[in-house]
Amino acid sequence: MRVLVAWCPDWSVTAGLFELAETGDPGSEGRASSNQPAAVLSNNVVEVCNTAARAEGVRRGQRRRDAQARCPELVLLPANPERDARYFEPVLATVEELRPGVAPIRPGLLAVPAPGRYFGGEPHAAAIVAQRLVETGVWDCRLGVADDLFTAEQAARQALVQDCVVVPPGRSAPFVQALPVRVLADLTDGGAHGSAEGRELADLLRRLGLTTLGDFARLSAAEVSNRFGGFGLSVWQRARGGAPTALGSRTPPPELAxxxxxxxxxxxxxxxxxxxxxxxxxxxxxxxxxxxxxxxxxxxxxxxxxxxxxxxxxxxxxxxxxxxxxxxxxxxxxxxxxxxxxxxxxxxxxxxxxxxxxxxxxxxxxxxxxxxxxxxxxxxEQVTRGVARVQAMIGFDAVRSPVLQGGRSVADRQASIPWGERPVGLRPVDRPWPGRIPGPAPARVFSPPLLADVVDEAGRTVAVTERGVVTGEPWRYRIDAAPDVAVRRWTPVSSWAGPWPVDEAWWLSTETSGRSGRSARFQVVGVDGRAWLLVWRAAGWEVEAGYD
Amino acid sequence: MVAALQRRIESLQGAPTRLTVPVHPALEGLVQLRTGASYAVDSASLALGLAAGASRSGEWVGFAGWDDFGAEAATQWGIDLRRTVLVPEPGELWLEVTAALVDVLKVVVLKPTALVDAKSASVLDARLRARSSVLVVWGEWPRVEARLSAERVVWDGVGRGRGRLDHRELRVAVTRGGQRSARDLVLQ
The missing domain is CATH 3.30.1490.100 (DNA polymerase, Y-family, little finger domain)
Known part of the structure; x- marks a missing residue:
């Protein structure tokens, strides 16, 4: 069986640039062309870079800072294997239209039984495949046709952009044996970017004085098996051109939409x-x-x-x-x-x-x-149905599921998500959160907080100095716009605790976020036995919660 | 398992049985919730305590009209938030929303936004009996099985400018059809 391999070099970068162009980030719109030097980074180390970046001296394995020093306009893309696979899907579908039985080997590399006879010769077939791929926007694709997968992949790696290298039937072994051993470093068995085993073997063979795969193929099977193990043996078989090819062809995914x-x-x-x-x-x-x-x-x-x-x-x-x-x-x-x-x-x-x-x-x-x-x-299931009825009455967002999250103020420590949605972006609960109020949690949490007044014995509003000292003892308090009318009157304070100062998000200006800056929390119990969690801010007093 | 199935068969066979619904251990003996009845409370903590028992035993509970629901306090009472439905602002349709929640949840805690007339309340009562649910109202309600109110609340652990709220001692008065009983409790 003849195999056609289509190889899109540096696919991660291509997919990343596709995504960048699609998300339409206005700052980067003009920049996200494929001629732009770009690199995919993982753990601050360059994983893949494209030709333009390589021309500037960026290499795989470089640290981010070194890469940026060589090429300041380098577009940095996060590593995302899912994205690579997602953007490779249309490429697979394009080839599938021409010839079913496509085997995706990894994002950026596919194999298909060569459709030579139908298109009038393998070079013609490869040209048609290349043309269709370019039409879908993948301009850097290289094709190879050979008797087996390994040879076809190596042929594709030798091809020029949008071109094809055809290894004639029965000529696989001479073609492979002329290759230098360093092609093993890019062997795709282990992963997208060459396996560690392949690199190790290439290095070892070079040090042993075996410079081409032909030298390696001339060793005997027993020697290879003894010295290089199972992996070496599989490479040896491929180098001799006798490796069996089994394409894991996929069934086209059903159209469910x-x-x-x-x-x-x-x-x-x-x-x-x-x-x-x-x-x-x-x-x-x-x-x-x-x-x-x-x-x-x-x-x-x-x-x-x-x-x-x-x-x-x-x-x-x-x-x-x-x-x-x-x-x-x-x-x-x-x-x-x-x-x-x-x-x-x-x-x-x-x-x-x-x-x-x-x-x-x-x-x-x-x-x-x-x-x-x-x-x-x-x-x-009954609950789901009943809630769906409520949602139909008053709207999707009106039914919520409460969840806990981490935070300092009591309102920050909880959140509610629309019924049925999954919570995202919650702060972790299991952190210490210094500055939070310990003890029993308040049963009523006002979000947004209600306005309040707290005065001392002389009727002056109580404040907290920069050193965290109260200017006077809280004597009476009043809660404006309280849901219960009884609280709107002045209530004498029977006992109080605090202040617990918190200086949160001081780096934000107060105009953009009213919550930032210095504040101090108090627990205040009125003579009626009701306890409140009050917070003092420079702007005034607020009630965050009630211990009802 | 068998008992649960038998109960289910009974409830399917018509004749709504008056099952008991557990309450939080701290309120045990003070009041016994029965399905098909409504209960009134005047404190958020008591409402949470009444709903907590059902949630602890694996039932679903719902809160309607609580725009200031304290999720952390609910967790401390033992309410499982994964089996909690919250409708913070049901708007003008709050009665219909409550009725729909009563259909599927064991205990529904309602904070009515407006006064309700006796007729609507009796319609809801009928729904409660048919569905074997419990309604806990935080506020006023025309006809209730029992009314719980927190009296003489004294917070402990806090002084004048020191300490922090730790626990409270309170007397919970239960008014049941003209009879009144009270008990002292210590709550977190």
Whole structure:
């Protein structure tokens, strides 16, 4: 079997630049061209760099600072194997259109049984593949055709940009044996950027005086096995040109996304929801046919040919068609003005007439994990349904799940996330958080805090000096805008504790963030037995929480 | 397991049974929650304590109308936040939201934003009985099984400018159909 290998050098950099261009960072828009020197860094060490960067003297294994010293305009990209694989997917699909049975070897390298006969010769086939790849935006691709995978890859590495090197049938062994041993350093068995074993072996062979793979191939199998182990033996077999090739061809992934177009475009969210119902059912059934359920779905709505609203929705269990229709409704409503507190009347109109709605499964799980038990669904499923009803009444964001997080003030120590979403970006709880208030937690946490007044015996407002000393003993307090009317009166203080000064985020200016700067916390108990957590700031007193 | 299934069969067979719902050990003996009834409290901590027992025994609880919910305090009472539904601002539909929560949750704690009339309350009562849930109202409610109020709260551990809040001693008065009983408690 003849094998065609397409190799895109420095794929991590290419994918990173693609992503940079796609995210549309305004500062870097013009810069993210493929001629720009760029490098992918991992642990502050250059992992991959492109040709432009290499011309400036950037090398793999350099530290970030050295690389930047050689090439100040170097675009630094974080290492992200997932991104590399994601951007390689369209390349695979492009080749798959020409010849099924594509084997992805790693991001940036693919193999496919050479489609020579159909396209009238292997050079022609390779030219067509190269042309299609360039059309998808991958201009640096090199191709090789040979009897086995190893030879084809080496041939591709020798090819020029968008060109192909064809090793004629039966000529693999002479081709491989002419190669220097340092090609083993880039051997792709171990990972994307050459395996440590390969590098070690290349170094060892060079020190032994074996400069080409031909020299290595002339050793006997027993000697190689004794001296270089299993890895050496596999390399030796390849160098002799007798390595078997088994391409792990992939099955093209099934198309699970569903979309529906409206002609003419629809103006109201209700009409859209009514029309997407069958599509939503088709989407869920398409997944169910493969024993899958979706737990995260991306919904895109198009108007005037552009995607006007796109959002990923998560589900605590799995999406049914009704849930999807609900999500479409919420998403289209969220785009309209005044949707924070929605009344039933003005909920209809959408901002622009919707002409297309698309469902894309983001995360799918095996349906067996979500199957109902013999005794019907558990309590959790009922709760999910009931909460969905509440969400339908008052909006998606109105139902929350409380979570704890780390922080100093009591309001910082908790958060609430919309029901069904996963918490992201929470501060860790298990840190010491010096400056937090120990003891029993307050049952009522006011966020934002309520305004208050605290005065001493003479009626002056109590303050805290820079040294953390109170100017007077708290004597009476009053809470403005309290939910309970009883507290709005002046209440004498029966006991108090504090001040506990905190100087948080002093590097931010007070205009941008009202929370920064010096503050001091007090626990104050009134004569009525109610205890409050008060905080003094330069701007005045506030109530953060109540121990009710 | 068998008992749980039997209870479930009973509840499916109609005749709503009056099951007991556990409360936090600190409030044990003071009041016994029964499904299908509503209870009124005048303190957030007592409301948390009434809901904590059900949450500790693995049930789902919900809080409606609490825009100042203290998640950390709830955790200290033993409420599992993973089985907690919070509707901080139900808006003008708070009664409907509460009814929908009562359908699926064992204990619903409600902080009503407006006074409720007796008719709406009785509709909700019927829903409570049918669904075997408990409603705890922090505030006023027309007809309740029992009313808990915290009296004579004394905080310990804090002086004038020293110490910190540590625990409190309080007398919890329970009014049940005209009868009144009280007990002294020490709460965290």
């Amino acid at each position: 569903c979309e529906v177009g409206f002609e003419p475009p629809l103006e109201s969210a209700e009409a859209v929801c009514f029309s997407v119902r069958t599509t939503a059912e088709r989407f869920v059934q398409g997944l169910a046919g493969r024993q899958l359920v979706a737990v995260a779905v991306r919904i895109e709505a198009e108007a005037d040919g552009v995607v006007t609203s796109a959002r990923t929705w998560l589900h605590p269990r799995c999406f049914t068609s009704r849930d999807l229709v609900d999500r479409v409704h919420w998403q289209l409503q969220a785009g309209t003005a005044g949707s924070g507190l929605r009344s039933r009347r003005d909920s209809g109109a959408v901002r622009a007439a919707i002409e297309r709605v698309r469902f894309l499964p983001e995360t799918v799980e095996a349906a067996a994990d979500h199957a109902d038990g013999l005794w019907g669904g558990g309590a959790d």
